[in-house]
Amino acid sequence: xxxxxxxxxxxxxxxxxxxxxxxxxxxxxxxxxxxxxxxxxxxxxxxxxxxxxxxxxxxxxxxxxxxxxxxxxxxxxxxxxxxxxxxxxxxxxxxxxxxxxxxxxxxxxxxxxxxxxxxxxxxxxxxxxxxxxxxxxxxxxxxxxxxxxxxxxxxxxxxxxxxxxxxxxxxxxxxxxxxxxxxxxxxxxxxxxxxxxxxxxxxxxxx
Amino acid sequence: xxxxxxxxxxxxxxxxxxxxxxxxxxxxxxxxxxxxxxxxxxxxxxxxxxxxxxxxxxxxxxxxxxxxxxxxxxxxxxxxxxxxxxxxxxxxxxxxxxxxxxxxxxxxxxxxxxxxxxxxxxxxxxxxxxxxxxxxxxxxxxxxxxxxxxxxxxxxxxxx
Numbered sequence: 001x002x003x004x005x006x007x008x009x010x011x012x013x014x015x016x017x018x019x020x021x022x023x024x025x026x027x028x029x030x031x032x033x034x035x036x037x038x039x040x041x042x043x044x045x046x047x048x049x050x051x052x053x054x055x056x057x058x059x060x061x062x063x064x065x066x067x068x069x070x071x072x073x074x075x076x077x078x079x080x081x082x083x084x085x086x087x088x089x090x091x092x093x094x095x096x097x098x099x100x101x102x103x104x105x106x107x108x109x110x111x112x113x114x115x116x117x118x119x120x121x122x123x124x125x126x127x128x129x130x131x132x133x134x135x136x137x138x139x140x141x142x143x144x145x146x147x148x149x150x151x152x153x154x155x156x157x158x159x160x161x162x163x164x165x166x167x168x169x170x171x172x173x174x175x176x177x178x179x180x181x182x183x184x185x186x187x188x189x190x191x192x193x194x195x196x197x198x199x200x201x202x203x204x205x206x207x
Numbered sequence: 208x209x210x211x212x213x214x215x216x217x218x219x220x221x222x223x224x225x226x227x228x229x230x231x232x233x234x235x236x237x238x239x240x241x242x243x244x245x246x247x248x249x250x251x252x253x254x255x256x257x258x259x260x261x262x263x264x265x266x267x268x269x270x271x272x273x274x275x276x277x278x279x280x281x282x283x284x285x286x287x288x289x290x291x292x293x294x295x296x297x298x299x300x301x302x303x304x305x306x307x308x309x310x311x312x313x314x315x316x317x318x319x320x321x322x323x324x325x326x327x328x329x330x331x332x333x334x335x336x337x338x339x340x341x342x343x344x345x346x347x348x349x350x351x352x353x354x355x356x357x358x359x360x361x362x363x364x365x366x367x
Contacts, residue, residue, distance in 0.1 A: 051216055060232040061345060063360055068305045104361050143305040147360055150233025151343025155304050157217065158236050158256050158314050161271065 004047045004166045004194070011198055016045045018132065018197075019170040022125035023185075027174065029120045034094035036176065043172035050157045050167050057082055057149045057184055065103060066152035067118025068143045071126065074135035074196065077189035078156055079122045082149070083114070084181040087174060091117060104146050115142040125187065133200035156188050163191065212347065215239075218271040220253035222283050223350040234300035234344045236315035238322050240277055241297045241346065242331065243353035244289035250350035251289075253280045257314070258321030273321035281329060296326050297335040297355045297367045299346045306341075315339065335367030 007015075023043045031038045046056065054060035065088050067081045083091075085103050092100045095113045100106070106114070119142045126137050145152055156167065170185040189197070198204070212228040215221050217237060221229050229252040231239040242251040255276040269275035285291060301319035319338045326333055337344065337357045345358040355367040 054233070066305075145304045145341070147235070147304065148233035148343040148345070151235030151302070151304060154217070154233075154235030154237050154256070161256050 003164050004168050007047070007194075008204070010203055012045065012047070014198065014201060014203060015168070016043075018125070018128050019043045019045045019172075019185075019187075021131065022128035023170065023172045025124035025127055026121045029124055030091070030117065033117070033120065034091060036094065039175040041173040041175075043170050046169045046171065047166055048169060049165055050153070053153060053167050053169060053186075054149050056169065056171070057153075058084075060148065060150035062149045063104060063147065064149050064152060065114055065144065065146045067115060067121075068145070068155065069118060069122045070140040071122075071137050071189075072140070073137040075126075075129060075137050075189055075193040077193055078159065078186070079125065079188070080152070080156055080186040081118045081121050082152065082184040082186070083117070084183060086179060087176070087181040087183060088114065090176055090179060106146065111144055115144050118142045118144070121185070125185065129197065133197065135200070153186075156186060160188060215252045215254050217254055218256055218268050220251065220270045220276065220280050220283065222249065222251045222280070222287050224249050224287050225350055227350045229348040229350065230346065232345045234346065235302055235304045236300070236318065238273065238298060238300040238315075238318045238338070239344075239346045240273075240280065240322055240326075241299075241348045241355050242277075242280060242284060242294050243297075243348070244284065244293045245295070245353055246293045247288050247290065248350060248353075249284050249287050249289035250348050250353065251280045251284045252346075252348050253277065255318065255322070258317045273318055274325045277322065277325045277329060277331075281331075291330075294331050295353075296331050296333045297348075298322055298326075298333060299337045299344050299355070299357050299367070301338045302340055302342055302344070304341060304343070337365055337367060 065083045212230040215231045225248045231254045253276045269279045301315040347356040357365045
Protein backbone atom coordinates (compact mmCIF):
# COMPACT_ATOMS: atom_id res chain seq x y z
CA UNK A 1 0.00 0.00 0.00
CA UNK A 2 1.50 3.29 -1.10
CA UNK A 3 -1.25 5.80 -0.55
CA UNK A 4 -4.15 6.28 1.84
CA UNK A 5 -6.52 5.85 -1.11
CA UNK A 6 -5.19 2.32 -1.70
CA UNK A 7 -7.15 1.25 1.39
CA UNK A 8 -10.14 -1.00 0.84
CA UNK A 9 -13.66 -0.19 2.06
CA UNK A 10 -13.35 -2.19 5.29
CA UNK A 11 -10.25 -0.25 6.21
CA UNK A 12 -11.97 3.05 5.44
CA UNK A 13 -14.89 2.03 7.64
CA UNK A 14 -12.48 1.29 10.45
CA UNK A 15 -10.95 4.74 10.05
CA UNK A 16 -14.43 6.22 10.14
CA UNK A 17 -15.10 4.33 13.37
CA UNK A 18 -11.85 5.62 14.89
CA UNK A 19 -12.90 9.09 13.76
CA UNK A 20 -16.28 8.64 15.39
CA UNK A 21 -14.99 7.39 18.74
CA UNK A 22 -12.20 9.93 18.81
CA UNK A 23 -14.49 12.84 18.02
CA UNK A 24 -16.92 11.62 20.69
CA UNK A 25 -14.16 11.62 23.31
CA UNK A 26 -13.03 15.05 22.12
CA UNK A 27 -16.49 16.55 22.49
CA UNK A 28 -16.86 15.10 25.99
CA UNK A 29 -13.51 16.49 27.07
CA UNK A 30 -14.12 19.91 25.56
CA UNK A 31 -17.56 20.05 27.21
CA UNK A 32 -15.94 19.29 30.54
CA UNK A 33 -13.34 21.98 29.90
CA UNK A 34 -15.96 24.72 29.64
CA UNK A 35 -18.85 23.23 31.61
CA UNK A 36 -21.25 23.48 28.69
CA UNK A 37 -22.88 20.89 26.50
CA UNK A 38 -21.45 20.32 23.04
CA UNK A 39 -23.14 18.01 20.52
CA UNK A 40 -21.81 16.62 17.31
CA UNK A 41 -23.00 15.11 14.05
CA UNK A 42 -21.42 11.86 12.96
CA UNK A 43 -18.00 12.73 11.56
CA UNK A 44 -17.00 11.99 8.00
CA UNK A 45 -13.60 10.76 6.88
CA UNK A 46 -12.14 12.01 3.59
CA UNK A 47 -9.05 10.90 1.77
CA UNK A 48 -8.15 13.73 -0.56
CA UNK A 49 -5.45 14.89 -2.86
CA UNK A 50 -3.80 17.79 -1.08
CA UNK A 51 -4.81 20.41 -3.68
CA UNK A 52 -8.45 19.76 -2.80
CA UNK A 53 -8.22 20.09 0.97
CA UNK A 54 -8.22 23.91 1.42
CA UNK A 55 -11.61 24.22 -0.33
CA UNK A 56 -13.13 21.80 2.14
CA UNK A 57 -11.76 23.87 4.98
CA UNK A 58 -13.38 27.13 3.94
CA UNK A 59 -10.87 28.36 1.40
CA UNK A 60 -7.14 28.63 1.07
CA UNK A 61 -6.94 32.13 2.61
CA UNK A 62 -9.41 31.43 5.42
CA UNK A 63 -7.82 32.20 8.79
CA UNK A 64 -7.87 29.25 11.22
CA UNK A 65 -6.13 28.11 14.35
CA UNK A 66 -3.98 25.08 13.63
CA UNK A 67 -2.61 22.96 16.46
CA UNK A 68 0.09 20.55 15.34
CA UNK A 69 1.10 17.49 17.31
CA UNK A 70 3.46 14.70 16.46
CA UNK A 71 2.95 11.17 17.66
CA UNK A 72 5.60 8.53 18.15
CA UNK A 73 5.70 4.97 19.45
CA UNK A 74 3.52 2.26 18.01
CA UNK A 75 1.98 4.88 15.74
CA UNK A 76 4.05 7.67 14.20
CA UNK A 77 2.82 10.64 12.29
CA UNK A 78 1.06 13.95 12.78
CA UNK A 79 -2.23 15.35 13.90
CA UNK A 80 -3.32 18.82 12.97
CA UNK A 81 -6.46 20.33 14.41
CA UNK A 82 -7.98 23.15 12.44
CA UNK A 83 -10.34 25.00 14.72
CA UNK A 84 -12.82 27.40 13.20
CA UNK A 85 -12.58 31.02 14.29
CA UNK A 86 -16.10 31.20 15.75
CA UNK A 87 -15.69 28.03 17.81
CA UNK A 88 -12.33 29.25 19.04
CA UNK A 89 -13.79 32.59 20.16
CA UNK A 90 -16.53 30.90 22.20
CA UNK A 91 -14.16 28.39 23.79
CA UNK A 92 -11.68 31.10 24.73
CA UNK A 93 -14.40 33.30 26.12
CA UNK A 94 -15.67 30.42 28.28
CA UNK A 95 -12.16 29.52 29.42
CA UNK A 96 -10.65 32.93 30.04
CA UNK A 97 -13.70 35.15 30.48
CA UNK A 98 -12.25 37.50 27.88
CA UNK A 99 -14.01 38.31 24.59
CA UNK A 100 -11.54 37.73 21.75
CA UNK A 101 -11.81 40.18 18.85
CA UNK A 102 -8.98 38.99 16.67
CA UNK A 103 -7.91 35.36 16.80
CA UNK A 104 -4.81 36.37 14.90
CA UNK A 105 -3.56 38.24 17.95
CA UNK A 106 -3.73 36.01 21.01
CA UNK A 107 -2.07 36.58 24.37
CA UNK A 108 0.19 33.95 25.90
CA UNK A 109 -2.52 32.57 28.19
CA UNK A 110 -4.98 32.30 25.30
CA UNK A 111 -2.40 30.54 23.14
CA UNK A 112 -1.82 28.14 25.99
CA UNK A 113 -5.54 27.43 26.24
CA UNK A 114 -5.75 26.67 22.52
CA UNK A 115 -2.74 24.36 22.72
CA UNK A 116 -4.40 22.60 25.59
CA UNK A 117 -7.57 22.15 23.50
CA UNK A 118 -5.47 20.66 20.71
CA UNK A 119 -3.73 18.39 23.17
CA UNK A 120 -7.05 17.16 24.58
CA UNK A 121 -8.42 16.53 21.11
CA UNK A 122 -5.32 14.67 19.98
CA UNK A 123 -5.37 12.48 23.07
CA UNK A 124 -9.04 11.73 22.34
CA UNK A 125 -8.09 10.18 19.02
CA UNK A 126 -5.08 8.45 20.49
CA UNK A 127 -7.28 6.93 23.18
CA UNK A 128 -9.71 5.77 20.50
CA UNK A 129 -6.81 3.98 18.82
CA UNK A 130 -5.47 2.62 22.10
CA UNK A 131 -8.92 1.32 23.03
CA UNK A 132 -9.19 -0.65 19.83
CA UNK A 133 -5.72 -2.17 20.09
CA UNK A 134 -3.05 -2.34 22.72
CA UNK A 135 -0.76 0.44 21.53
CA UNK A 136 1.74 2.66 23.29
CA UNK A 137 1.70 6.11 21.75
CA UNK A 138 3.51 9.26 22.83
CA UNK A 139 2.29 12.75 21.98
CA UNK A 140 4.56 15.75 21.47
CA UNK A 141 4.08 19.19 22.98
CA UNK A 142 1.42 20.96 20.89
CA UNK A 143 2.29 23.85 18.59
CA UNK A 144 -0.10 26.60 17.61
CA UNK A 145 -0.25 28.76 14.52
CA UNK A 146 -3.11 31.07 13.54
CA UNK A 147 -2.90 31.93 9.86
CA UNK A 148 -4.29 31.17 6.40
CA UNK A 149 -5.45 27.58 5.86
CA UNK A 150 -3.11 27.03 2.91
CA UNK A 151 -0.10 28.18 4.88
CA UNK A 152 -0.97 25.87 7.82
CA UNK A 153 -1.48 22.92 5.48
CA UNK A 154 1.85 23.45 3.72
CA UNK A 155 3.57 21.92 6.75
CA UNK A 156 2.03 18.43 6.64
CA UNK A 157 1.86 18.59 2.84
CA UNK A 158 5.59 19.12 2.55
CA UNK A 159 6.41 16.64 5.29
CA UNK A 160 4.52 13.94 3.44
CA UNK A 161 5.38 15.17 -0.08
CA UNK A 162 7.88 12.39 -0.70
CA UNK A 163 5.46 9.79 0.62
CA UNK A 164 2.04 10.71 -0.65
CA UNK A 165 -0.01 13.40 -2.40
CA UNK A 166 -2.95 12.72 -0.10
CA UNK A 167 -4.21 13.85 3.27
CA UNK A 168 -6.65 12.09 5.61
CA UNK A 169 -9.30 14.44 6.96
CA UNK A 170 -11.90 13.87 9.69
CA UNK A 171 -14.67 16.48 9.61
CA UNK A 172 -17.29 16.88 12.31
CA UNK A 173 -20.03 19.43 12.92
CA UNK A 174 -20.04 20.70 16.48
CA UNK A 175 -23.10 22.34 18.06
CA UNK A 176 -22.56 24.66 21.03
CA UNK A 177 -25.62 26.68 22.01
CA UNK A 178 -26.74 28.52 18.88
CA UNK A 179 -23.45 27.93 17.11
CA UNK A 180 -22.87 25.13 14.63
CA UNK A 181 -19.40 24.85 13.17
CA UNK A 182 -17.30 22.32 11.39
CA UNK A 183 -13.99 21.43 12.98
CA UNK A 184 -11.38 19.50 11.12
CA UNK A 185 -8.73 17.01 12.08
CA UNK A 186 -5.95 15.96 9.78
CA UNK A 187 -4.73 12.55 10.80
CA UNK A 188 -1.49 11.73 9.07
CA UNK A 189 -0.07 8.41 10.14
CA UNK A 190 3.04 7.08 8.43
CA UNK A 191 2.11 4.24 6.05
CA UNK A 192 3.79 1.66 8.27
CA UNK A 193 1.76 2.84 11.25
CA UNK A 194 -1.47 2.64 9.31
CA UNK A 195 -0.70 -0.93 8.30
CA UNK A 196 0.00 -1.70 11.96
CA UNK A 197 -3.45 -0.46 12.95
CA UNK A 198 -5.18 -2.80 10.56
CA UNK A 199 -2.89 -5.71 11.30
CA UNK A 200 -3.63 -5.30 15.01
CA UNK A 201 -7.34 -5.58 14.20
CA UNK A 202 -6.71 -8.66 12.08
CA UNK A 203 -8.13 -6.88 9.07
CA UNK A 204 -6.88 -6.86 5.51
CA UNK A 205 -6.64 -3.32 4.27
CA UNK A 206 -5.61 -3.29 0.65
CA UNK A 207 -8.14 -2.65 -2.07
CA UNK B 208 -14.03 42.73 -18.73
CA UNK B 209 -11.63 42.51 -15.84
CA UNK B 210 -9.06 39.73 -16.15
CA UNK B 211 -9.06 37.21 -13.34
CA UNK B 212 -5.65 36.43 -11.91
CA UNK B 213 -3.95 33.22 -12.98
CA UNK B 214 -3.72 31.08 -9.85
CA UNK B 215 -0.49 29.17 -9.34
CA UNK B 216 -1.19 26.31 -6.94
CA UNK B 217 1.29 24.17 -5.01
CA UNK B 218 3.87 22.61 -7.32
CA UNK B 219 2.58 24.57 -10.30
CA UNK B 220 4.01 27.29 -12.53
CA UNK B 221 2.70 29.83 -15.02
CA UNK B 222 3.89 32.48 -17.47
CA UNK B 223 2.16 35.64 -18.68
CA UNK B 224 3.19 38.23 -21.20
CA UNK B 225 2.50 41.97 -20.82
CA UNK B 226 -0.85 41.80 -19.00
CA UNK B 227 -2.47 39.93 -16.17
CA UNK B 228 -1.54 38.83 -12.67
CA UNK B 229 0.02 35.62 -11.40
CA UNK B 230 -1.12 34.74 -7.88
CA UNK B 231 -0.05 32.15 -5.29
CA UNK B 232 -2.21 31.90 -2.19
CA UNK B 233 -1.20 31.20 1.39
CA UNK B 234 2.47 30.32 1.01
CA UNK B 235 3.58 28.74 4.27
CA UNK B 236 6.82 26.81 4.16
CA UNK B 237 6.57 26.77 0.36
CA UNK B 238 8.44 29.40 -1.66
CA UNK B 239 6.98 31.48 -4.48
CA UNK B 240 9.60 32.42 -7.07
CA UNK B 241 8.70 35.30 -9.37
CA UNK B 242 10.82 35.89 -12.46
CA UNK B 243 10.50 38.89 -14.76
CA UNK B 244 11.98 40.07 -18.04
CA UNK B 245 11.52 43.81 -17.90
CA UNK B 246 12.42 44.37 -21.58
CA UNK B 247 9.88 41.95 -22.98
CA UNK B 248 7.40 42.09 -20.06
CA UNK B 249 7.38 38.33 -19.55
CA UNK B 250 6.40 37.26 -16.03
CA UNK B 251 6.72 33.81 -14.51
CA UNK B 252 5.82 32.32 -11.15
CA UNK B 253 6.52 28.91 -9.63
CA UNK B 254 5.30 27.63 -6.25
CA UNK B 255 7.82 25.10 -4.88
CA UNK B 256 7.63 22.76 -1.88
CA UNK B 257 11.01 21.12 -1.52
CA UNK B 258 14.65 22.09 -2.02
CA UNK B 259 15.99 19.59 -4.48
CA UNK B 260 15.23 16.75 -6.77
CA UNK B 261 17.95 14.41 -5.52
CA UNK B 262 16.21 13.68 -2.24
CA UNK B 263 12.93 12.95 -3.98
CA UNK B 264 11.31 9.65 -4.75
CA UNK B 265 8.69 11.07 -7.07
CA UNK B 266 10.27 13.36 -9.67
CA UNK B 267 7.38 13.49 -12.13
CA UNK B 268 6.63 17.11 -11.38
CA UNK B 269 9.62 19.47 -11.72
CA UNK B 270 7.68 22.33 -10.12
CA UNK B 271 7.69 20.61 -6.72
CA UNK B 272 11.38 21.44 -6.30
CA UNK B 273 13.39 24.66 -6.07
CA UNK B 274 16.13 23.52 -8.44
CA UNK B 275 14.13 21.96 -11.28
CA UNK B 276 11.24 24.40 -10.72
CA UNK B 277 13.35 27.50 -11.38
CA UNK B 278 15.12 25.96 -14.37
CA UNK B 279 11.88 24.80 -15.95
CA UNK B 280 10.22 28.17 -15.37
CA UNK B 281 13.10 29.96 -17.13
CA UNK B 282 12.72 27.58 -20.04
CA UNK B 283 8.97 28.31 -20.28
CA UNK B 284 9.59 32.05 -20.15
CA UNK B 285 12.17 31.87 -22.91
CA UNK B 286 9.60 30.00 -25.01
CA UNK B 287 7.26 32.97 -24.51
CA UNK B 288 9.91 35.40 -25.69
CA UNK B 289 11.95 36.26 -22.59
CA UNK B 290 15.71 36.67 -22.78
CA UNK B 291 17.72 34.94 -20.06
CA UNK B 292 20.08 37.84 -19.52
CA UNK B 293 17.17 40.18 -18.75
CA UNK B 294 15.47 37.96 -16.19
CA UNK B 295 15.42 39.09 -12.54
CA UNK B 296 13.80 37.47 -9.48
CA UNK B 297 11.71 38.29 -6.44
CA UNK B 298 11.02 35.59 -3.86
CA UNK B 299 8.61 35.11 -0.94
CA UNK B 300 7.63 32.42 1.55
CA UNK B 301 9.68 29.74 3.27
CA UNK B 302 8.20 30.53 6.69
CA UNK B 303 8.56 28.40 9.79
CA UNK B 304 4.86 28.21 10.63
CA UNK B 305 5.10 26.10 13.77
CA UNK B 306 7.90 26.45 16.32
CA UNK B 307 8.23 22.68 16.55
CA UNK B 308 8.96 22.64 12.84
CA UNK B 309 12.62 22.81 13.72
CA UNK B 310 12.36 19.15 14.56
CA UNK B 311 10.63 18.58 11.23
CA UNK B 312 13.68 19.85 9.44
CA UNK B 313 12.93 23.58 9.14
CA UNK B 314 11.95 23.00 5.53
CA UNK B 315 11.00 26.63 4.91
CA UNK B 316 14.56 27.81 5.53
CA UNK B 317 16.02 25.01 3.43
CA UNK B 318 13.67 25.86 0.58
CA UNK B 319 14.78 29.50 0.62
CA UNK B 320 18.46 28.49 0.61
CA UNK B 321 17.89 26.10 -2.30
CA UNK B 322 16.05 28.81 -4.26
CA UNK B 323 18.83 31.35 -3.67
CA UNK B 324 21.48 28.83 -4.72
CA UNK B 325 19.60 27.83 -7.88
CA UNK B 326 19.09 31.47 -8.91
CA UNK B 327 22.76 32.16 -8.26
CA UNK B 328 23.76 29.28 -10.55
CA UNK B 329 21.34 30.60 -13.20
CA UNK B 330 22.89 34.09 -12.87
CA UNK B 331 19.51 35.57 -12.02
CA UNK B 332 19.77 38.48 -9.54
CA UNK B 333 17.27 38.64 -6.68
CA UNK B 334 15.82 42.15 -6.56
CA UNK B 335 13.54 41.61 -3.59
CA UNK B 336 12.74 38.98 -0.97
CA UNK B 337 10.23 38.55 1.84
CA UNK B 338 11.06 35.18 3.34
CA UNK B 339 11.28 33.26 6.59
CA UNK B 340 9.58 34.42 9.82
CA UNK B 341 6.44 32.65 10.98
CA UNK B 342 3.52 33.77 8.88
CA UNK B 343 1.72 32.93 5.66
CA UNK B 344 1.85 35.08 2.52
CA UNK B 345 -0.30 35.54 -0.60
CA UNK B 346 1.68 36.91 -3.54
CA UNK B 347 0.56 38.70 -6.70
CA UNK B 348 2.89 39.42 -9.64
CA UNK B 349 1.79 42.06 -12.15
CA UNK B 350 2.95 41.06 -15.65
CA UNK B 351 2.74 44.66 -16.91
CA UNK B 352 5.13 46.08 -14.32
CA UNK B 353 6.92 43.22 -12.55
CA UNK B 354 5.72 44.52 -9.22
CA UNK B 355 5.19 41.85 -6.56
CA UNK B 356 2.61 42.43 -3.84
CA UNK B 357 2.85 40.34 -0.66
CA UNK B 358 -0.24 40.10 1.58
CA UNK B 359 -0.29 38.75 5.14
CA UNK B 360 -2.87 38.26 7.90
CA UNK B 361 -1.19 40.35 10.62
CA UNK B 362 1.45 42.48 8.92
CA UNK B 363 -0.53 44.10 6.14
CA UNK B 364 0.68 44.32 2.55
CA UNK B 365 4.20 44.81 1.27
CA UNK B 366 5.41 45.67 -2.23
CA UNK B 367 8.63 44.35 -3.72
